Amino acid sequence: MALTGVEIFKLLPKTNCKKCGFPTCLAFAMKLAQRQASLDACPDVSEEAKKILGEASAPPIRPITFGTGDKAVKMGEETVLFRHEKKFVNPNAFVLEIKDTEDDATVDSKLNDVLTSEINRVGQLLRIDGICITNESGDAGKLQSLAERIAQKAPEVAVMVNTENPDAADAALKPFSGKNPILYGITEANAEKMVEIAKANKAIAGIKAQGLEAAAALTEKVKGLGLEDIVIDSGARTASEILEHNTYIRRAALKKNFKPLGYPVINFVQRDEPMYEALVAGLGVCKYASIVVMSSAEKWKNLALFTLRQNIYTDPQVPMQVEQKIYKIGEPTPDSPLLITTNFSLTYFIVSGEVENSKVPAYLAVMDCEGLSVLTAWAAGKFTGSKIANFIKESGIENEIKHRELIIPGYVAILSGAIEEKLEGWKVTVGPREANALPAFLRQKVA
Amino acid sequence: MAFAEPKEAFPGQVVPVTIGSEIQETFGGENTLPFHKFEGSVPNRPLIAYEIQDVPPEDWPETVRKVYEGVSDDPVKWARYCEDELKARSIALRLVGTHPDSKNLSADDAATVVKGVLDAVKVPIIIMGSNHVEKDAEVLPRVAEVAKGRNCIIGKAQEKNYKTIAAAAMANDHKLIAMSELDINLSKQLNILLTQMGFSREKIITDPMCSALGYGLEYTYSVMERIRLAALAQNDEVMQPPMLGDVGMYVWKIKETQAPEDVLPEWGSLEERGILWEAMTATSLMLAGAELLIMRHPRAVEYTERFIDELM
Numbered sequence: 001m002a003l004t005g006v007e008i009f010k011l012l013p014k015t016n017c018k019k020c021g022f023p024t025c026l027a028f029a030m031k032l033a034q035r036q037a038s039l040d041a042c043p044d045v046s047e048e049a050k051k052i053l054g055e056a057s058a059p060p061i062r063p064i065t066f067g068t069g070d071k072a073v074k075m076g077e078e079t080v081l082f083r084h085e086k087k088f089v090n091p092n093a094f095v096l097e098i099k100d101t102e103d104d105a106t107v108d109s110k111l112n113d114v115l116t117s118e119i120n121r122v123g124q125l126l127r128i129d130g131i132c133i134t135n136e137s138g139d140a141g142k143l144q145s146l147a148e149r150i151a152q153k154a155p156e157v158a159v160m161v162n163t164e165n166p167d168a169a170d171a172a173l174k175p176f177s178g179k180n181p182i183l184y185g186i187t188e189a190n191a192e193k194m195v196e197i198a199k200a201n202k203a204i205a206g207i208k209a210q211g212l213e214a215a216a217a218l219t220e221k222v223k224g225l226g227l228e229d230i231v232i233d234s235g236a237r238t239a240s241e242i243l244e245h246n247t248y249i250r251r252a253a254l255k256k257n258f259k260p261l262g263y264p265v266i267n268f269v270q271r272d273e274p275m276y277e278a279l280v281a282g283l284g285v286c287k288y289a290s291i292v293v294m295s296s297a298e299k300w301k302n303l304a305l306f307t308l309r310q311n312i313y314t315d316p317q318v319p320m321q322v323e324q325k326i327y328k329i330g331e332p333t334p335d336s337p338l339l340i341t342t343n344f345s346l347t348y349f350i351v352s353g354e355v356e357n358s359k360v361p362a363y364l365a366v367m368d369c370e371g372l373s374v375l376t377a378w379a380a381g382k383f384t385g386s387k388i389a390n391f392i393k394e395s396g397i398e399n400e401i402k403h404r405e406l407i408i409p410g411y412v413a414i415l416s417g418a419i420e421e422k423l424e425g426w427k428v429t430v431g432p433r434e435a436n437a438l439p440a441f442l443r444q445k446v447a
Numbered sequence: 448m449a450f451a452e453p454k455e456a457f458p459g460q461v462v463p464v465t466i467g468s469e470i471q472e473t474f475g476g477e478n479t480l481p482f483h484k485f486e487g488s489v490p491n492r493p494l495i496a497y498e499i500q501d502v503p504p505e506d507w508p509e510t511v512r513k514v515y516e517g518v519s520d521d522p523v524k525w526a527r528y529c530e531d532e533l534k535a536r537s538i539a540l541r542l543v544g545t546h547p548d549s550k551n552l553s554a555d556d557a558a559t560v561v562k563g564v565l566d567a568v569k570v571p572i573i574i575m576g577s578n579h580v581e582k583d584a585e586v587l588p589r590v591a592e593v594a595k596g597r598n599c600i601i602g603k604a605q606e607k608n609y610k611t612i613a614a615a616a617m618a619n620d621h622k623l624i625a626m627s628e629l630d631i632n633l634s635k636q637l638n639i640l641l642t643q644m645g646f647s648r649e650k651i652i653t654d655p656m657c658s659a660l661g662y663g664l665e666y667t668y669s670v671m672e673r674i675r676l677a678a679l680a681q682n683d684e685v686m687q688p689p690m691l692g693d694v695g696m697y698v699w700k701i702k703e704t705q706a707p708e709d710v711l712p713e714w715g716s717l718e719e720r721g722i723l724w725e726a727m728t729a730t731s732l733m734l735a736g737a738e739l740l741i742m743r744h745p746r747a748v749e750y751t752e753r754f755i756d757e758l759m
């Protein structure tokens with residue numbers, strides 16, 4: 001549990017020597033409690049106090065990095081149960097399972113799905129983050145040759161080796177040694193050997209337990225064997241088990257400061273049908289999974305899951321904004337219509353989507369209003385006649401289009417006079433109030 | 448350290464709402480977070496209603512329009528198809544044709560359509576206007592009268608027209624959808640206004656406004672979670688009505704459900720993409736608290752039902 005300022009104060013030297021930059025030890029303690037200062041600033045703090053404070057201030061869910069390089073995935077460090085309270089910190093990894101019983105063609109096609117999965121959505125590059133190599137055959141040699149094939153063909157992708165057999169684990173993990181792989185399949189029965197292998201290859205320990213109590217006991221055991229980078233599989237497989245276990249794990253870690261479950265969670269959501277599997281994977285995204293292991297990675301399925309993950313992990317306190325500029329929709333010509341709206345991302349998505357639906361090529365001027373929607377921005381004095389006029393003049397659009405007609409949102413019809421006054425030679429046309437009327441409006445306009 | 452399940456019990460409870468006459472459906476009624484049956488009671492599964500409309504769905508994209516080819520030219524045929532062939536548990540009739548920018552059908556025209564549909568099917572019916580504030584206030588009272596005795600849901604009442612519509616729902620014993628725009632305070636305020644005019648909070652369905660996956664889903668998701676926490680943890684009575692996710696309408700107009708694969712090969716199959724988009728929007732909102740969903744594509748409904756099965 002986080003300590004209070006007074007509790008921290010009791011552990012400090014109480015000399016008020018000011019070396020930490022604060023006037024008193026108490027003032028420093030208060031800042032520490034709010035996590036606005038670091039204990040390192042006090043040179044005289046005792047080793048014992050360091051230990052107590054260090055444990056208390058460690059994040060309740062351990063930060064772990066899966067994979068290396070640009071595409072490494074950070075996990076853990078979450079601080080809340082509900083996204084409106086505070087931003088969910090580290091988006092989950094999507095991992096595709098490849099089994100050592102699958103033929104080379106299937107393996108290559110799955111690898112190709114992973115390597116070509118990258119999509120740019122609203123400025124973020126999203127992809128299938130990792131591969132889970134499963135020892136379905138039970139044969140160590142088969143797992144090893146699959147591991148070597150993958151290490152060679154997809155050297156940058158994070159890998160999780162899935163086996164309960166230490167001999168198979170040892171051979172299959174080698175090609176990924178030092179690349180922060182996960183060794184998944186550590187059980188009560190094999191923990192000693194498996195943890196040795198994981199340590200030798202600098203791997204994260206993926207524990208495989210049946211139930212939360214067993215999972216907690218197993219993380220303690222692994223930690224006792226000297227490995228603290230752990231990810232947890234509690235054995236949940238059905239949707240209702242996943243919801244229950246993930247909720248309990250997140251709550252235990254955050255609200256009870258229960259360290260044995262303070263690790264990122266893996267969910268295995270494989271189902272026969274990709275569409276249905278996507279829905280169960282979505283449950284993992286919404287409800288606290290750090291790694292979601294799937295059996296397929298179709299492009300349409302990836303797009304929906306990447307989008308969901310992006311939505312859930314958006315910062316709820318910062319309104320989503322898009323860049324101020326004149327967006328081209330379709331291939332506009334100098335005669336194409338020009339519309340204006342604000343840079344609230346939702347507004348932008350909806351308006352640009354409807355303009356696109358109209359199939360009428362157009363220019364969409366998106367003005368920076370600090371991420372407010374049209375009516376709110378107008379009410380806040382950020383979407384006014386003179387500001388719009390300035391933006392249009394400075395945008396350079398006058399050099400690109402022949403006409404001088406600006407279409408404004410119906411909700412701010414009241415602005416047309418003011419804009420025409422400041423924007424000489426321009427005509428303002430009032431568009432529809434709701435974006436869904438734009439296709440009809442635009443089609444009529446160019447008809 | 449011994450592990451103890453960190454269960455949470457709440458003082459509040461979501462109102463159970465029963466709709467329909469000959470065939471009835473009940474949703475809501477839980478005293479815990481969505482599907483948290485491991486720590487509370489979840490007596491009813493969410494209800495999915497198939498969306499139909501009074502005029503042919505010309506603006507629905509091909510993927511979902513073709514499903515209803517041959518029936519969607521007539522709301523009565525369409526409703527029967529949903530009940531008989533798709534085994535719909537409920538049907539949501541949207542009177543889009545009454546919108547002044549559409550066919551501007553009159554309240555009497557709407558009443559005829561509603562009567563036809565009600566006579567043709569037995570499952571509970573949701574009747575919605577065209578989301579035009581003034582026109583809905585004209586049309587919905589008339590159709591509420593026609594539907595008297597069928598225990599329908601009428602909507603949507605908004606801040607600007609709730610009085611007329613709520614009065615009509617009350618006089619004819621219907622439930623009411625109360626819609627506000629993505630703001631927990633506005634939502635609460637509308638429910639307070641409704642109860643102040645004597646409308647029972649037990650007959651309200653809150654619509655905090657839907658958004659599609661990728662197009663503001665996170666806003667709807669979080670407003671729903673906040674409303675639900677207010678209902679359960681703070682035991683705030685006006686926040687306790689069940690919630691609506693009006694999914695189909697928002698999903699089947701965005702680019703991801705329309706852009707063909709040959710134009711955007713990196714997005715994969717258009718058909719699968721559209722159906723998944725609707726199902727995933729629905730399942731995510733259910734996880735945030737929606738108990739009533741209005742959807743369009745039978746396969747999206749089927750997968751969503753399966754997801755509910757696995758969670759119940």
Ligand code: SF4
Pocket residue numbers: 012013014015016017018019020021022023024025028041042043044045
């Ligand atoms: S440096 Fe340490 S001992 Fe000195 S005032 Fe700061 S907290 Fe107190």
